[in-house]
Amino acid sequence: MSRAADEEPLKLYPSPDELPAQVKAALKDGEEVVALAVTDLVGSEYGEGYVVLTNSRVLAVNGKVSEEVPLAKVTAASIRGYINTCVLSLDTEEGPRSLAVFTRGRLEAFDKLVTIINNLVIGKIPYNLLKEQLLNKMKSEQSRKSARAVLVKLLGLLKPIAPLLAATVAVAVAIRVVGLVPPYLMKVLVDEVLTKARADYLPYVIGALLAVNLANTALNTANAYLNTKLNVAVTNTLRSRVYRKLHELSLTHYDRFGSGGLWSRIIDDTNRVQWFLTQAFIPLFINAAMVVFVGATLVTMDAWLTLIVLMPIPVSVTGNLIYRKTASRYYHRLWRKWSRIVSVISDTINAAVLVKSFGKEPEFERKFEQSQDEFQRAQMDVFKFEQRIWPAVGLAFTASSLLVWWFGGNEVLKGKMSLGTLMAFTSYMWMFYSPVFGLIDNVRNLQLLAVAAGRLFEILDLEPDVVEDPDAVDIELKGAIECENVWFTYDGIHYALKGVSLRVRPGERIGLVGPSGSGKTTLAKLLLHLHDPQVGALRYDGIDVRKIRMRSLKRQVAIVLQNPVLLDATIAENIALGKEDAKPEEIIAAAKAAKIHELIMRLPEAYDTEVGMQGSRLSGGERARVALAAALLKDPKILVLDEPTAALDALTEDQVTEELERLTRGRTTIIIAHRLSTLRFTDRIVVMENGRIVEEGTHEELLKRDGLYKRLWEAQLKGLTRVGAVEVSEEGVRVEYAARPQHA
Amino acid sequence: MPLDLSTLKILDPSRVRVLEAKLDELTLEVDGAVYSGVRPRRPFPFSHPEIVIFYRGDEEVGMLRDYRKLDPRSRELLEKVLKVIYFMPKVRKVLSIRSVEGKYEWRVVTDKGEVSFYSWGRCVRVLHDGRLVIRDIYGRAYIVEEPEKLDGRSRLYLSMMI
Numbered sequence: 001m002s003r004a005a006d007e008e009p010l011k012l013y014p015s016p017d018e019l020p021a022q023v024k025a026a027l028k029d030g031e032e033v034v035a036l037a038v039t040d041l042v043g044s045e046y047g048e049g050y051v052v053l054t055n056s057r058v059l060a061v062n063g064k065v066s067e068e069v070p071l072a073k074v075t076a077a078s079i080r081g082y083i084n085t086c087v088l089s090l091d092t093e094e095g096p097r098s099l100a101v102f103t104r105g106r107l108e109a110f111d112k113l114v115t116i117i118n119n120l121v122i123g124k125i126p127y128n129l130l131k132e133q134l135l136n137k138m139k140s141e142q143s144r145k146s147a148r149a150v151l152v153k154l155l156g157l158l159k160p161i162a163p164l165l166a167a168t169v170a171v172a173v174a175i176r177v178v179g180l181v182p183p184y185l186m187k188v189l190v191d192e193v194l195t196k197a198r199a200d201y202l203p204y205v206i207g208a209l210l211a212v213n214l215a216n217t218a219l220n221t222a223n224a225y226l227n228t229k230l231n232v233a234v235t236n237t238l239r240s241r242v243y244r245k246l247h248e249l250s251l252t253h254y255d256r257f258g259s260g261g262l263w264s265r266i267i268d269d270t271n272r273v274q275w276f277l278t279q280a281f282i283p284l285f286i287n288a289a290m291v292v293f294v295g296a297t298l299v300t301m302d303a304w305l306t307l308i309v310l311m312p313i314p315v316s317v318t319g320n321l322i323y324r325k326t327a328s329r330y331y332h333r334l335w336r337k338w339s340r341i342v343s344v345i346s347d348t349i350n351a352a353v354l355v356k357s358f359g360k361e362p363e364f365e366r367k368f369e370q371s372q373d374e375f376q377r378a379q380m381d382v383f384k385f386e387q388r389i390w391p392a393v394g395l396a397f398t399a400s401s402l403l404v405w406w407f408g409g410n411e412v413l414k415g416k417m418s419l420g421t422l423m424a425f426t427s428y429m430w431m432f433y434s435p436v437f438g439l440i441d442n443v444r445n446l447q448l449l450a451v452a453a454g455r456l457f458e459i460l461d462l463e464p465d466v467v468e469d470p471d472a473v474d475i476e477l478k479g480a481i482e483c484e485n486v487w488f489t490y491d492g493i494h495y496a497l498k499g500v501s502l503r504v505r506p507g508e509r510i511g512l513v514g515p516s517g518s519g520k521t522t523l524a525k526l527l528l529h530l531h532d533p534q535v536g537a538l539r540y541d542g543i544d545v546r547k548i549r550m551r552s553l554k555r556q557v558a559i560v561l562q563n564p565v566l567l568d569a570t571i572a573e574n575i576a577l578g579k580e581d582a583k584p585e586e587i588i589a590a591a592k593a594a595k596i597h598e599l600i601m602r603l604p605e606a607y608d609t610e611v612g613m614q615g616s617r618l619s620g621g622e623r624a625r626v627a628l629a630a631a632l633l634k635d636p637k638i639l640v641l642d643e644p645t646a647a648l649d650a651l652t653e654d655q656v657t658e659e660l661e662r663l664t665r666g667r668t669t670i671i672i673a674h675r676l677s678t679l680r681f682t683d684r685i686v687v688m689e690n691g692r693i694v695e696e697g698t699h700e701e702l703l704k705r706d707g708l709y710k711r712l713w714e715a716q717l718k719g720l721t722r723v724g725a726v727e728v729s730e731e732g733v734r735v736e737y738a739a740r741p742q743h744a
Numbered sequence: 745m746p747l748d749l750s751t752l753k754i755l756d757p758s759r760v761r762v763l764e765a766k767l768d769e770l771t772l773e774v775d776g777a778v779y780s781g782v783r784p785r786r787p788f789p790f791s792h793p794e795i796v797i798f799y800r801g802d803e804e805v806g807m808l809r810d811y812r813k814l815d816p817r818s819r820e821l822l823e824k825v826l827k828v829i830y831f832m833p834k835v836r837k838v839l840s841i842r843s844v845e846g847k848y849e850w851r852v853v854t855d856k857g858e859v860s861f862y863s864w865g866r867c868v869r870v871l872h873d874g875r876l877v878i879r880d881i882y883g884r885a886y887i888v889e890e891p892e893k894l895d896g897r898s899r900l901y902l903s904m905m906i
Binding site: 570572584585586588589590592593598600601605606607608610632633635 | 747748749751752754785786787788789790791792795797799802807809869
């Protein structure tokens with residue numbers, strides 16, 4: 001089933017010519033195909049079937065329509081998994097209906113399909129929003145599909161440095177061409193000067209050889225210079241493009257790629273593009289030029305001998321292909337054996353207590369010896385494998401060069417060819433091989449270049465999604481926030497917010513609770529306009545967010561994230577982020593409010609201590625409090641705290657909570673918390689589940705309601721009594737771990 | 745609610761007198777009350793060395809926005825203590841920096857005499873005002889007050905480490 005494996009198993013909004021005829025036949029007039037999923041099983045045999053989601057129905061098609069369910073009747077979609085197979089099933093008003101079977105290889109594709117169906121039937125996502133988001137997602141995925149399109153785009157991006165690129169290629173080609181001259185001069189030296197004893201020509205030939213060498217040196221210097229300059233220019237051009245793009249993007253994209261993803265694109269992919277560009281793109285021209293030049297020279301010298309020169313090429317290409325196909329197996333095994341050794345050593349060191357306490361030393365020694373032996377054997381196998389290929393390839397080259405000497409030698413003896421020509425020919429012959437193999441490598445590397453460049457364009461092609469109106473104005477916030485029927489998705493498939501509406505009064509303090517992944521943080525970020533709602537409205541003091549200038553908004557809001565990251569700067573500088581012209585005493589006051597001042601003063605360099613990359617020299621709780629101090633220094637109208645006390649011990653948590661109560665008075669505040677006790681001073685608690693607001697009210701109201709909040713609250717109470725009580729006895733403090741009944 | 749600056753206990757320099765100084769401890773008179781065993785600390789030793797907070801044990805006695813506004817005698821005594829607490833040789837000249845087994849061996853001339861020490865690779869920190877702080881493998885700091893005024897050779901050595 002290799003053909004099917006290569007195919008995209010899930011197509012979103014496929015074009016009519018992407019649809020199989022049998023699917024097309026099953027469609028009604030005006031019916032739009034949202035998604036087409038291809039199965040790899042029909043019943044218990046390999047085969048292709050289709051599941052089609054349209055704007056009105058779900059169809060299963062294998063040859064003919066085998067199942068048909070109107071979307072209006074579907075209540076949910078799900079997948080049941082078995083050892084190798086999975087079954088897609090729909091819950092309908094009339095009961096469950098199995099639609100199609102496929103192997104686990106297609107699970108990811110069908111899982112996406114299930115999510116889309118559920119978004120429509122459970123999430124009740126407006127169809128037009130779903131369509132827009134799916135199309136967006138496809139656009140960004142397609143941008144890196146076609147290798148040629150990507151390469152053309154890359155060249156477009158490199159236009160500013162095109163002259164430099166052209167000069168580098170030109171000089172590199174010139175070096176190779178100049179390199180062709182010495183063998184020719186040797187031929188002249190042998191045939192015209194030495195053989196014919198023309199002493200008067202000698203100085204000219206020697207002079208020419210010297211000139212060629214000088215030119216070569218000059219060109220090589222120029223080449224090295226241009227290469228260095230080009231490398232720097234390429235990476236700088238690309239990197240600054242991507243870097244600038246980062247600032248245009250909203251946090252939505254940061255979340256989607258993850259910080260690691262963005263990081264590797266800026267650092268690694270730009271380097272990779274630069275590397276492939278100089279290793280594949282430029283050499284492509286050089287090698288092509290060389291094949292043409294040297295080939296032409298060889299043919300003009302002797303067409304028949306040139307045929308002999310071509311002989312070993314097929315052998316070598318075949319050898320290379322076999323090597324590439326098989327070598328990975330041998331090297332992978334070598335690598336596996338090596339990691340066995342590493343794992344034995346690491347067990348011995350890391351689990352030293354276990355090994356020694358159980359007296360397992362002899363066993364580990366045996367294991368170690370064994371893995372050493374296996375590694376050695378694998379290494380020998382690699383050697384043997386390589387010996388099977390390369391000597392044969394080498395032999396082919398030797399044979400052809402011997403043949404050239406044999407036939408060429410005979411012709412020289414017969415006087416049909418001059419000695420100088422034969423010598424020049426053999427020199428050119430070796431110059432011919434390397435560009436031929438170079439070309440093969442270049443083409444392969446060009447594909448890798450397209451992949452790396454494609455990853456860059458994935459970022460560069462993104463459109464900034466938080467856009468302000470040209471006539472946006474500065475406003476002084478009073479602190480009212482209102483969001484209305486807000487929908488939001490990061491990836492176009494999974495919705496983090498599904499029709500959320502919330503009104504926050506100026507100065508109101510709202511607690512946001514709910515299970516992990518219920519959309520709390522997304523909602524909080526959205527309320528600060530770090531995300532733009534894809535559907536629905538966001539208003540501050542009744543003014544639509546797009547009408548408010550971003551700068552003026554950002555000046556008046558602050559967010560403290562759950563695991564705050566600090567800048568690689570001093571503590572003072574990190575706190576002063578909140579206010580440009582902060583006075584030292586304001587910085588201290590903010591730190592005191594965030595209960596971190598005493599700790600800072602215990603450091604020898606106090607506030608001038610550098611926190612290291614991402615604040616690595618501070619603990620999580622310390623970072624959280626520094627970030628909190630920065631937010632407090634800003635004196636924001638709207639403050640969002642995402643788990644402000646998560647990394648703190650119980651005592652500090654209590655202190656900080658008390659301080660928060662004071663500091664948030666009269667300030668619109670949204671606090672996300674798992675520990676519900678942190679929320680004791682909030683005016684209202686909003687409970688979220690699965691992207692929706694499910695409950696709202698004060699702590700007491702919610703407890704009476706017997707809903708999700710009550711369950712969360714009871715679970716935490718239980719947790720508290722179960723942690724274990726501390727008992728003071730004569731031996732001192734003893735912690736009792738046994739669970740105690742709740743009412744003990 | 746805006747930040748509360750009253751938590752700072754800012755002292756009026758005209759009402760503070762230093763009576764006695766010994767190593768890192770002072771005897772302080774604030775508004776007529778005498779505190780012994782007081783230790784001064786700079787919250788911003790590099791960026792605002794003029795700010796001093798006085799501690800007695802863990803308890804904060806108060807903060808001076810600019811200790812230089814104290815009367816001359818008090819200032820002299822306080823500076824004597826600060827010099828002990830914030831002892832930091834000033835580098836006048838870099839004689840050599842050699843790479844030895846993954847570390848760097850520095851030979852420098854400071855205001856306290858010629859010193860040599862070892863550092864790791866990333867050891868020079870550039871302060872906002874352009875001063876340099878060099879840190880050795882024990883965490884000891886050496887300061888370069890005006891790097892641009894050093895001789896060419898010293899500057900060349902330093903430029904390799906920044």
